[in-house]
Amino acid sequence: MTTTRDTRAHLAPVLVAGRARPAPGAPVHNPARHGEIVGEHALATESDVDDAVRAAHAAFGRWARLGPHERARLLRGAADELGGLTAELAMLLTREQGKVLWESRVDVGGAAYILGYYAGLAGELDGDRILREDERVTVHVGRRPMGVTGVIVPWNSPVYLCFLGIAPALLAGNTVVVKPSEFAPLALGEVLATLARRLPEGVVNVVPGTGAEAGDALVRHPLVRKVFFTGSTGTGRQVLAGAAGNLKNVSLELGGNDPALVLESARVTDTLVRELVRGVYGNTGQVCFNVKRIYVHRSRYDDFTDRYRAAADEIVVGDGLDPRSTMGPLNNRDQFDKVTGLIDRTRAAGATVHELGRKLDAGSFGDGYFLLPHVVTDLDPNAELVTDEQFGPVVPILPFDDEDDAVDMANATEFGLGASVWSEDRDHALDVARRIQSGSVFLNVHRVGASAVDMPFGGFKGSGIGRGHGIAALEACTEPQTIADWRDVSGLPGPGPAGDAR
Numbered sequence: 001m002t003t004t005r006d007t008r009a010h011l012a013p014v015l016v017a018g019r020a021r022p023a024p025g026a027p028v029h030n031p032a033r034h035g036e037i038v039g040e041h042a043l044a045t046e047s048d049v050d051d052a053v054r055a056a057h058a059a060f061g062r063w064a065r066l067g068p069h070e071r072a073r074l075l076r077g078a079a080d081e082l083g084g085l086t087a088e089l090a091m092l093l094t095r096e097q098g099k100v101l102w103e104s105r106v107d108v109g110g111a112a113y114i115l116g117y118y119a120g121l122a123g124e125l126d127g128d129r130i131l132r133e134d135e136r137v138t139v140h141v142g143r144r145p146m147g148v149t150g151v152i153v154p155w156n157s158p159v160y161l162c163f164l165g166i167a168p169a170l171l172a173g174n175t176v177v178v179k180p181s182e183f184a185p186l187a188l189g190e191v192l193a194t195l196a197r198r199l200p201e202g203v204v205n206v207v208p209g210t211g212a213e214a215g216d217a218l219v220r221h222p223l224v225r226k227v228f229f230t231g232s233t234g235t236g237r238q239v240l241a242g243a244a245g246n247l248k249n250v251s252l253e254l255g256g257n258d259p260a261l262v263l264e265s266a267r268v269t270d271t272l273v274r275e276l277v278r279g280v281y282g283n284t285g286q287v288c289f290n291v292k293r294i295y296v297h298r299s300r301y302d303d304f305t306d307r308y309r310a311a312a313d314e315i316v317v318g319d320g321l322d323p324r325s326t327m328g329p330l331n332n333r334d335q336f337d338k339v340t341g342l343i344d345r346t347r348a349a350g351a352t353v354h355e356l357g358r359k360l361d362a363g364s365f366g367d368g369y370f371l372l373p374h375v376v377t378d379l380d381p382n383a384e385l386v387t388d389e390q391f392g393p394v395v396p397i398l399p400f401d402d403e404d405d406a407v408d409m410a411n412a413t414e415f416g417l418g419a420s421v422w423s424e425d426r427d428h429a430l431d432v433a434r435r436i437q438s439g440s441v442f443l444n445v446h447r448v449g450a451s452a453v454d455m456p457f458g459g460f461k462g463s464g465i466g467r468g469h470g471i472a473a474l475e476a477c478t479e480p481q482t483i484a485d486w487r488d489v490s491g492l493p494g495p496g497p498a499g500d501a502r
């Protein structure tokens with residue numbers, strides 16, 4: 001196979017205190033054409049990570065003292081500049097990540113949008129709350145930044161997910177060191193370099209590289225006080241263990257195996273079917289809270305599966321830069337092998353596997369990690385495809401007779417990220433939603449956009465620790481502090497039997 005290089009050098013360097021540092025690199029391939037190298041990312045070493053953390057540590061005091069409104073002003077300025085770069089960087093993101101262009105615009109556009117949203121929350125950090133005030137004492141309660149925050153990013157929506165971590169952290173007065181994914185570091189690297197230029201030196205630092213070296217060094221560094229990690233549940237476990245050394249605060253946004261429950265009270269309309277197709281195949285199935293399994297009441301099952309297969313059959317798979325494509329390739333070899341292996345084993349176990357959709361260009365289909373949309377029926381409720389997170393364009397559809405059984409099946413998992421309930425009876429759907437063990441439940445929708453930036457987002461069980469988005473994320477990157485100003489201590493307990501129990 002011939003390898004072509006982009007004539008424009010796209011690089012994701014190590015960035016420490018505003019200076020790009022030459023470092024040995026690794027290629028970033030276009031998932032739509034294995035032979036095309038889109039750019040290179042640095043392989044940050046432990047020593048690069050140490051320098052980046054020290055730069056962030058040195059910048060922390062001044063950044064924290066600026067106050068939330070001045071920080072918000074600077075973040076807004078960066079958002080304005082980043083908004084102007086969205087169209088160009090979206091094309092770069094499609095070439096390194098694979099997703100279709102409109103999805104890349106949402107992803108890259110997230111930088112300006114999320115910065116702007118958090119800049120608007122500066123007032124939430126104004127002053128302290130007075131918990132108690134009387135002639136003896138005034139008690140102030142406020143929130144303080146934690147210090148250096150390590151933000152570790154996955155490849156599926158790299159810019160959007162990075163900014164959900166760094167925007168609240170920066171507004172709250174923390175400085176950051178970002179570890180992008182080795183599979184999609186280029187557009188994010190350019191966005192972060194632009195942001196870093198708009199902020200004081202050392203506030204934003206970047207250490208591209210492998211998880212085993214750069215990610216692990218960041219998680220273990222003693223000057224890092226908080227880790228905001230987004231990625232798989234398996235890696236999340238390692239991050240939690242690594243962060244234990246100096247008892248770092250962690251936010252873990254992990255994997256999901258989201259169920260969609262189509263109740264007897266649902267009407268199988270074109271809208272319902274179309275929404276559930278979007279919920280499964282958006283970003284080629286590579287969204288943490290995509291629908292990963294569909295349970296349909298038996299009275300609706302045949303109608304639903306027929307119409308669902310017909311709708312999925314309209315998907316056109318091809319290069320995300322081609323406007324005729326409605327679904328791009330998977331992002332990388334490991335993910336492609338994992339999903340195709342899962343489909344092969346599911347077929348071998350006797351399930352009915354429907355391969356649907358259309359290849360935009362059959363001749364070059366094998367040149368990328370392309371996979372047609374798949375629907376699987378007639379499978380065991382405990383099949384691997386049902387119990388594991390597939391993170392690809394394949395979905396099992398299972399019938400149920402009893403709604404309580406459907407809720408039990410939805411909850412019978414170590415995951416608990418998102419879920420959806422589909423019904424014409426919204427009150428009843430709300431009751432069912434409250435019984436599902438997941439951080440978000442959507443009624444009659446389940447896709448990107450349904451979890452807006454102001455809605456707390458995160459997982460029950462193995463899907464994570466803590467909540468991102470909205471004010472919840474500001475709280476997650478600040479420490480509550482109580483200041484007790486005693487003017488009269490005469491009544492406080494003294495030594496002796498009634499002394500302070502601690």
Ligand code: NAD
Binds near residue numbers: 181211219232235
């Ligand atoms: P991953 O866990 O393989 O990698 C995520 C990041 O962690 C990458 O930057 C990687 O280099 C780094 N990493 C790997 N090993 C590390 C280690 N030992 N220490 C520190 N960092 C390490 O995940 P992925 O394949 O990039 O992303 C897909 C997964 O992420 C899916 O499971 C998906 O559901 C999940 N995800 C969750 C959310 C959410 O908000 N809950 C959002 C997007 C993706």
